[in-house]
Amino acid sequence: MANKAKLEALLTLINTSARDAIALYEKYGDVPTIDQMEPHPLDDEVDQVALKSAIRTFEGASAQISTTLAPPAHTAINLVQVYDHACVRVAARENISDILLNYPKATRGCYNEVDMDVFANNRLSLILLNANPVRHMILLHVEPVARGAAVFYETLKDPKIAYSYEPTVAPVMYAINKEGTEGTFFDWMARNDGQRESYHTSMRALNVIMGSLAVLTHFPFEKYSTVVDVGGGIGAFSLPLAKTHKNVKIIIHDLPEALVQARGIWARECPEALAENRVQFEDLNFFEQVPVKGKDIYYLRNIIHDWPDHESALILSNLRKALGPNSRVLIHDYVLRQLSRKQAAAEASNLGVTSAPEPLLPNYGVGSMRAYEQDMTMWLVHNAKERTLQDCFALATAAGLKLEKVWDLAEACVLEYSAA
Ligand SMILES: C[S@@+](CC[C@H](N)C(=O)[O-])C[C@H]1O[C@@H](n2cnc3c(N)ncnc32)[C@H](O)[C@@H]1O
Known part of the structure; x- marks a missing residue:
């Protein structure tokens, strides 16, 4: 052209x-x-x-x-003169949007200047309201993740860790470890109740940021009766599932401290699922234990991307041991698109992954920005990554999983596997 x-x-x-x-x-x-x-x-x-x-x-x-x-x-x-994160941090921490609710007369589109130096909320600033989970996702990014970003270069130059895939020396942990803390990001959060609760609340924001709940209308959950939400946290996915699919019995597996928060939220927001025994909370360390066996669906949303290949392989091999002959595994994460048009076209015709119309860049360029930014976030927080379809395929095949179908939900994908 x-x-x-x-x-x-x-x-x-x-x-x-x-x-x-x-x-x-x-x-x-x-x-x-x-x-x-x-x-x-x-x-x-x-x-x-x-x-x-x-x-x-x-x-x-x-x-x-x-x-x-x-x-x-x-x-x-x-690309570099971006101070939005610093400004949004001030607005989010100081609850400016909540304050403006009470004083409805108070740029880049966040807040309206209704008169000189008088601002009001708008469609964008309402995202920062205290009760909105997106505010918690923003705080996660502008506070701990930003600290990791600030030392990213130093971690690449430090010969002791530059080539390490250890989650304990990811840039965020490198920054935090200077304060004498050790372990992974999850170990750090286990000792910080406020940070952990905010983190789990922030996962509910993925429903709107990534449009993840589209899986509820695209995947036929009505055909199944049991769903195991592995690393389900407080149930950001399972809670809406329990409301829309009353046919399904749900088991949420996660670390005990996450499940304490989960039980409280379900008691407030979906007591009928508790009363009808449609949800169970079961402690599980997915590196050391096998999930409850023989259920229909094992759903892992934003789990595998939290871990480097070694740890991801361990999670999948434990998961594989739980599968019955008809069980399905759904891995819901971003899938990084190829920059090669030939490869993108092959994925489109073999697997139904949409490819960008020419002359757009084959991976949609900035249209897929959140996937690539989140890839960086995973590196900064966990020394982990988002993966290409080939990466996912290699990990899953090695763990004894067979790819059945790719559900392309425009932003993230759900990869459906059976036991190979
Ligand atoms: C990114 S969050 C995703 C939560 C949930 N799947 C969602 O999409 O809302 C990662 C989850 O993995 C859990 N997790 C981390 N380490 C774990 C472990 N060793 N065993 C089980 N769960 C773990 C965390 O507590 C957290 O709930």
């Missing part, structure tokens, strides 16, 4: 994807405006796959045009 034709094609993609997103909002009424003070009904929809697909193309094409047309120095400085 000639250079100018590429830009024209990107402009068309911007136009069509934005119109697709507008049409989705219009199914619920009006399109949102940035300065509206209440959420839009589509914001809370469980299945956001169509919206996420449209936005992925829109973001990818917009950034690709901008990077093509802007002077390179302009783009490069934009």
